[in-house]
Amino acid sequence: MAAKDLEIDTSTLVKKPKKTLQHTHDNLLRKIAIPTIYCPGCGIGTTINAFLEAITKYTIVPHDNILVVSGIGCSGRASGYVNLDGFHALHGRAIPFASGVEIARPKMKPVIISGDGDLFSIGLGHLAHAARRNIDMTVICVNNAIYGLTGGQDAPTTPVGAKSRTTPYGKISFPFNLSHVAIANGATFCARYTVYEFIQLAKAIGRGMTHQGFSFIEVISNCHVNFGRRNNLGDSIAMRKMFKKVRVPMKEEDIGLDIRKTDIKYEVGKGFTRIPTGIFLNERDKPEEFSERIIDAYEFNK
Amino acid sequence: MEVHQHPEKKHYIVTDETRCKGCGLCIEFCPKNCLGFSDVLNEKGWRVSKMHRMKDCIKCYMCERMCPDFAIFVDESDVPKKK
Ligand SMILES: Cc1ncc(C[n+]2csc(CCOP(=O)(O)OP(=O)(O)O)c2C)c(N)n1
Ligand code: SF4
Ligand code: SF4
Ligand code: SF4
Ligand SMILES: [Mg+2]
Numbered sequence: 033m034a035a036k037d038l039e040i041d042t043s044t045l046v047k048k049p050k051k052t053l054q055h056t057h058d059n060l061l062r063k064i065a066i067p068t069i070y071c072p073g074c075g076i077g078t079t080i081n082a083f084l085e086a087i088t089k090y091t092i093v094p095h096d097n098i099l100v101v102s103g104i105g106c107s108g109r110a111s112g113y114v115n116l117d118g119f120h121a122l123h124g125r126a127i128p129f130a131s132g133v134e135i136a137r138p139k140m141k142p143v144i145i146s147g148d149g150d151l152f153s154i155g156l157g158h159l160a161h162a163a164r165r166n167i168d169m170t171v172i173c174v175n176n177a178i179y180g181l182t183g184g185q186d187a188p189t190t191p192v193g194a195k196s197r198t199t200p201y202g203k204i205s206f207p208f209n210l211s212h213v214a215i216a217n218g219a220t221f222c223a224r225y226t227v228y229e230f231i232q233l234a235k236a237i238g239r240g241m242t243h244q245g246f247s248f249i250e251v252i253s254n255c256h257v258n259f260g261r262r263n264n265l266g267d268s269i270a271m272r273k274m275f276k277k278v279r280v281p282m283k284e285e286d287i288g289l290d291i292r293k294t295d296i297k298y299e300v301g302k303g304f305t306r307i308p309t310g311i312f313l314n315e316r317d318k319p320e321e322f323s324e325r326i327i328d329a330y331e332f333n334k
Numbered sequence: 335m336e337v338h339q340h341p342e343k344k345h346y347i348v349t350d351e352t353r354c355k356g357c358g359l360c361i362e363f364c365p366k367n368c369l370g371f372s373d374v375l376n377e378k379g380w381r382v383s384k385m386h387r388m389k390d391c392i393k394c395y396m397c398e399r400m401c402p403d404f405a406i407f408v409d410e411s412d413v414p415k416k417k
Contacts, residue, residue, distance in 0.1 A: 040370070044388035046337040046346070053337060053348050055407045056398075066353060067403055072380070073357030077402025085399075230399040269362045272400075 057084040060095075062115050069109065073268025075227040075253030076107050079174055080114065082227075082234040082251075083145065090238025093141045098241075099133055101126045103155060105147035106181045106255075107174035124155030127162045130169050131322075138323035141241060142169040149179040149187040152208055156188075163217035163246045168321040170240045170247045175210055176255035184258030191298030195262045202300065211312050212291050214248035221247035222313040224294070226275035227254065229309060236311060243314070245321045252296075252307055265303045274303050282310040338388040339412070345393050346409040349383050353405035356380035360397035360406050366390040369397060369406075 055061075061084075070077050087098060100118035102111040103126040111118035121129045130142035144151070151159050151173050162169065178196055179185040186196040186203050189210065193202045211224050221243040223236035233251060240247035254260060254271035265271050287293050297306035320328070336349045347368075354376065360383050361369040368391050372384040383397075383406055398407045 040384075040386045041389060044338045044341060044385070046339050049337045049346070051411075053335070053346055053407075053409045053411075055348075055350075055404045057404065061404060067355065067405075070402060072355035072403075073359055074402055077404075078400065081399070081402070081404065268357050269359060272359065272363075 057081065057088065060084045060088070060115050062113055065113050068113055070106060071257045073254070073256060074106070075176065075251070075255070075268070075272075076110065076174055078227045078230065079107075079145070079172065079233075079251045079253060080110050082230055083110075083143070083172060083237055084114065085230075085234040086237035086241065090235050091241040093241050097139055097141050099130065099140050099142045101130045101133075101142055101144050103146040103150035104181070105150045105179070107145060107147035107176075108150055108181075110145040124150055124153070124158065126150070127155060127158040127169070127171070131162055131167050134167055134169055135323050135326060138168070138327070143241065144169060144171045146171075146173065147180065147187075148173060148175040148177065148189045148210065152188045152210060152213070156213075159214070160217040163214055163219045163248070165322045166218060166220055166245045166319055168244055168246070168323060170237070170243075170249065171214075172237060172249045172251060173210055174251050174253045176253045176259060177207075178255050178259040180255045180258050184262060190259075191296070191304075193300035194259070194298065196259070197262075207296075209291075209295050210250045211248065211294055214250075215291055215313050218246065219248040219313065220245040220315040220319070222250075223248075223311045224250040224252065225309045226252040226272075226279055226307060228272050228275040229279065232309075239311070239314075245315075245319070252309075263303065264301070271303075275307065278304050278307050280306055280308045282308045282312070284311060284313060287312055336384065338385040340388055340391055340393075343391075343393060344412050344414060345391075346412070347385050347388060347391060347397070348407055348409060349385060350405045351376045351382045353403050354380060354382040355403055355405070356382050357402070358383070359400040359402070363396050363400045365394060365396060366392055
């Protein structure tokens with residue numbers, strides 16, 4: 033590029049804009065809490081952005097009916113940043129809280145935004161049973177392969193060989209494939225995208241929310257501070273470039289019953305080498321969702 | 335807030351230095367290489383994102399979508415409507 037091109041062009045600067053310009057989603061943000069506590073470049077912010085994009089553009093659920101619930105963790109702070117009804121639950125207990133709301137008020141649409149550690153270690157039992165019952169809720173799980181908030185301990189998603197604070201010589205046990213776990217337990221909609229694929233992610237969240245029943249969306253996010261740094265994956269830019277390179281778009285037909293095809297691959301020294309993304313499951317002739325079944329049973333016995 | 339308007343397309347790109355944390359994601363992923371860092375630090379001490387060459391902007395929204403901190407956005411309110 034010529035040196036002239038790299039000069040700063042100030043001719044387009046508008047000194048006094050005629051009106052106040054604001055971010056598309058500013059009305060959906062709790063401005064008092066912004067800037068977020070997240071490290072610069074953290075993928076959780078992008079996930080929140082995609083969620084707000086989804087509820088404004090890609091779903092018909094009215095904003096008054098949305099309830100954002102989260103557990104504990106960096107991802108768990110999401111409910112505090114959005115200007116919607118919400119609750120910051122105990123560690124791992126976002127789903128039980130949301131289940132209660134959904135059963136008492138079937139019109140409400142709980143959206144759970146929480147971390148891999150929150151939903152899949154301490155909260156795994158709750159997730160499994162909510163999926164089994166097909167409770168009408170959308171779970172957005174921010175998978176950064178680590179416990180971010182507490183300083184980088186290994187999570188059930190940390191790949192074999194990866195270093196963390198609690199696995200200084202490399203992890204030896206096998207990680208969960210979160211989408212696999214959700215589908216095996218009975219989720220009726222399941223998608224996975226990386227933070228790099230913003231529009232696909234927003235559309236998947238929108239579809240998941242429109243879907244009646246338990247929908248699970250896994251977001252592969254960058255925790256460059258606690259995961260990337262210990263494993264030589266670089267900063268947020270390097271990690272997102274890696275996501276861009278290694279993602280493998282997949283369709284429901286490609287996967288069939290062999291959900292193992294969606295496994296994430298990781299190599300020590302190289303980082304992630306394969307991240308299948310896409311909509312993995314969308315059950316059209318799905319079983320009835322839980323609150324409908326409760327209402328049916330009640331009417332039947334009356 | 336720093337506002338730039340494209341001379342022909344009429345859309346704005348706004349960078350909010352009170353929110354930006356200088357992660358550089360918008361700068362890196364802008365396909366037209368329009369953005370760069372500022373020379374001055376913001377009040378929290380970050381070197382923030384700044385529009386360098388607005389005339390190259392193609393209104394692709396990549397910067398807005400990549401930003402984790404809602405600190406940069408595209409505004410199309412003054413773009414003339416196509417008939
Ligand atoms: C009952 C209980 N046990 C342990 C903790 C400590 N703790 C806080 S956050 C967290 C894990 C968070 O990991 P994750 O859900 O992956 O969130 P991230 O920070 O990675 O987004 C743990 C173990 C706690 N707050 N409460
Ligand atoms: S510790 Fe990791 S997950 Fe938490 S804000 Fe920082 S980069 Fe994000
Ligand atoms: S809209 Fe696209 S071209 Fe314009 S500054 Fe943002 S990323 Fe660059
Ligand atoms: S992506 Fe957002 S926070 Fe990062 S440098 Fe750009 S405007 Fe600032
Ligand atoms: Mg985590």
